[in-house]
Amino acid sequence: MSKPTLAIVGATGAVGTVMREVISNRIDAWGEIRLIASPRSAGKKLTIRGEEVTVQAISPEVFDGVDIAHFDLPDDVSAHWVPIAAAKGVVVVDKSNAFRMDPDVPLVVPEANPEAARNRPKGIIANANCTTLALIPTLAALHKQFGLESMTVASYQAASGAGQEGFTALYDQLTTVVGTPGLGSKPGDVRAALGEAANDTFGAPLALNVVPKVGGWKEDGWTSEELKVRNESRKILGLPNLAVSSTCVRVPVIQGHSQAVRATFTSDVDVVSAHKVLSDAPGVVLVDDPAAGRYPMPIDAAGTDDTYVGRVRASLDFPRSLDFxxxxxxxxxxxxLNSAQIAELLLPEFA
Amino acid sequence: MSKPTLAIVGATGAVGTVMREVISNRIDAWGEIRLIASPRSAGKKLTIRGEEVTVQAISPEVFDGVDIAHFDLPDDVSAHWVPIAAAKGVVVVDKSNAFRMDPDVPLVVPEANPEAARNRPKGIIANANCTTLALIPTLAALHKQFGLESMTVASYQAASGAGQEGFTALYDQLTTVVGTPGLGSKPGDVRAALGEAANDTFGAPLALNVVPKVGGWKEDGWTSEELKVRNESRKILGLPNLAVSSTCVRVPVIQGHSQAVRATFTSDVDVVSAHKVLSDAPGVVLVDDPAAGRYPMPIDAAGTDDTYVGRVRASLDFPRSLDFxxxxxxxxxxxxLNSAQIAELLLPEFA
Known part of the structure; x- marks a missing residue:
């Protein structure tokens, strides 16, 4: 049989660019690969698997003959186009928030719930939020062994979570602040140096700052990002009553989302057992030798495929709990990467 | 009666410099103010209350006639000199970790336990760790109303927590990374650009990174900073069994320690009641109008006296709990500032 035809929708964006690199570097399971974007990018030539491919404008017809499509579009644009592609028989792996909580759309992290990808009544599989995805391989492994009951999470999220604009905004802001020695020690001095425009990307300046706001504001003071961590973790782990508190904070890092977690389990847990579980967990690298200076950090995780866990401690005052x-x-x-892994899960169906 | 004589020991350091500014800007309650430092700084002239004062070398005799002394010295140096000053009848307000957990030394945060300053069998009052101090005014106010039972805390700590060296190291690192566009997206690229020396101050490079290590390594994978948050909070709040999990992380911020907190109380709690308590709390400014872009951040808190709290939410899944x-x-x-406030608490004794 011929290899399945793949489409990358949103091929020109920050994640689309990484998507093309990821697919170029993984097993070459694909026949034709179509690059699809908005009409204004149509005709542009982009490289994938070392070959130039001309970007096609999104339309119903562009999905004819496509087997699997990766979508990376804004939520409302995905909400419109994903069902059109799915109606043509394309299996859609969608990175937006539009379908993640739809009970008829599986939310898949291959290390945690690969079997969920097989049951997709709408022909759509959702890819989780980036913050949730950083947590799940570790949580899934610990949950399998110890039974996850609750977690409290604080995030340290990189600028690139806001796309190419995030990269550029942080870099520009840092360039300005280092040109003006002494900033960051008086109230408002960073704001004054950067001007009003520095609020545009992250809600506030990010250079020399941390911003306790990622995503939009939802009911009762929560952000969309915080609710995603809670609701998506529940769905992926199959724990509809998992107790979660999340605080999401942007930090002046380029790439790599970090999270401090306290998790409570239904069984007794200790560091030695947790280390063993995490050493064997797929997609997880245990980096936990503090005295030797080994603990997970964004500058080491950036540009790599794995999730990293360290600073594993038995909580001093909370029973059946770990901090990590x-x-x-x-x-x-x-x-x-997670999206590419989901598509690879589907390969046997096209063999 | 004449005004009491004050001494500032460690007057030339990063905190000593801020100490001189703070005392210069507050009520002028003091008679003579002596500036004391190590012998190598003796003879140096420093300004306090607009006047030049010559720094004196530390010695037993330099404390003759001193009523209250602020100590800001390394732990082991404080451990040596504080008892010598106290034996001369000086009330010592010590910022080091040497005496904080001594049962005969009160650990005082004026907003929380001012009365503790009166009972000081050794003539020593300890000033808490900077991370603990940022939490206490908020926690004390909420505890008084709702009864604090447990908390899980993740910190976002500024470079200046590592003193003048911290300021300089972060600034130098940032200057290098902005001169080399594209850093921070490949594993180890920041390390390679900054070299081994960038590990010296924070254990790892801090530019474009977060470092989950503040302080030294203690038993079972905890850091000294994390244990301080737990043990000092318990002592100050008079809650020896308070359940605490803390993860302390250094972030590329110049000044201002932030913390994401989930706190559980013995009574029911809601956001409206919490807002009321926090609006009235001494030393606390409530900054909590997310839709208007108002939430606490280091760039606004730096250089100011208050503690700021915002993002107050009723925990979705944990009873009697707030996230903030x-x-x-x-x-x-x-x-x-906290040290200056402690000294001012003592003024009636010298009136």
């Missing part, structure tokens, strides 16, 4: 620190690249495991 | 975000200047409320 996880880091993963928000553009790779947090987006493009 | 606090920020305070680690050199002011986190060090010099």
């Amino acid at each position: 620190f996880v880091v993963a690249d928000n553009l790779l495991k947090g987006a493009a | 975000f606090v920020v305070a200047d680690n050199l002011l409320k986190g060090a010099a």
Whole structure:
């Protein structure tokens, strides 16, 4: 049989660029690969698998003959186009938030719930949020062994979570602040140096700052990102009553989302057992030798496929609980890589 | 009666510098103010209250006639000199870790336990760690109303927590990374650009990174900073069994320690009641109008006296619990200001 035809929709964006690299570097399971974007990018030539491919404008017809399509579009654009592609028989792997909580759309992290990808009544599989994705391989492994009951999470999220604009905005802001020695020690001095425009990308300046706002504002003071961590973790782990508190914070890092986690389990847990579980967990690298300076950090995780966990401690005052620190690249495991892994799960169906 | 004589020991350091500014800007309650430092700084002239004062070398005799002394010295140096000053009848307000957990030394945060300053069998009052201090005014107010039972805390700590060296190291690292566009997206690229020396101050490069290590390594994978948050909070709040999990992380911020907190109380709690309590709490500024872009951040807290709290949410899945975000200047409320406030508590004894 011929190899399945793949489409990358949103091929020109920040994640689309990483998507093309990821697919170029993994097993070459694909026949034709179509690159699809908005009409204004049509005709542009982009490289994938070392070959130039001309970007096609999105339309119903462009999906004819496509087997699997990766979608990376804004939520509302995905909400419109995903069902059109799915109606043509394309299996859609969608990175937006549009379908993640739809009960008829599986939300898949291959290390946690690969079997869920087979049951997709709408022909759609959702890819989780980048912050959730950094957590899941570690949580899934610990849950399998110890039974996850609750977690409290604080995030340290990179600028690139806001796309190419995030990269550029942080870099520009940092360039300005280092040109003006002494900033960051008086109230408002960073704001004054950067001007109003520095609020545009992250809601506030990010250079020399942390911004306790990622995503939009939802009911009762929560952000969309915080609710995603809770609701997506529940769905992926199959724990509809998992107790979660999440605080999501942007930090002046380029790539790599970190999270400090306290997790409570239904069984007794200790560091030695947790280390063993995490050493064997797929997609997880245990980096936990503090005295030797080994703990997970974004500058080491950026540009890599794995999720990293370290600083594993038995909580001093909370029974059946561990504290730990996880880091993963928000553009790779947090987006493009997970999506590519989902598509590879489907390969036997096209063999 | 004449005004009491004050001494500032460690007057030439990063916190000593802030200490001189704080005392210069507050009520002028003091008679003579002596500036004391190591012998190598003796003879140096420093300004306090607009006047030049010559630094004196530390010695037993330099404490003759001193009523209250602020100590800001390394732990082991404080451990040696504080008892010598106290034996001369000086009331010592010590910022080091040497005496904080001594049952005969009160650990005082004026907003929380001012009365503790009166009972000081050794003539020593300890000033808490900067991370603990940022939390206490908020926690004390909420505890008084709702009864604090447990908390899980993740910190976002500024470079200046590592003193003048911290400021300089972060600034130098940032200057290098902005000169080399594209850093921060490949594994180890920041390390390669900054070299081995970038590990010296924070254990790892801090530019474009977060470092889940503040302080030294203690038993079972905890850091000294994480244990301080737990043990000092328990002592200050008079809650020896308070359940605490803390993860302390350094972030590329100049000044201002932030913390994401989930706190559980013995009574029911809601956001409206919490807002009311926090609006009235001494030393606390409630900054909590997310839709208007108002939430606490280090760039607004740096250089100011107050502690800031916002993002107050009723935990979705944990009963009697709030999630919130606090920020305070680690050199002011986190060090010099709290110490100055403690000394002012003692003024009636010298009236």
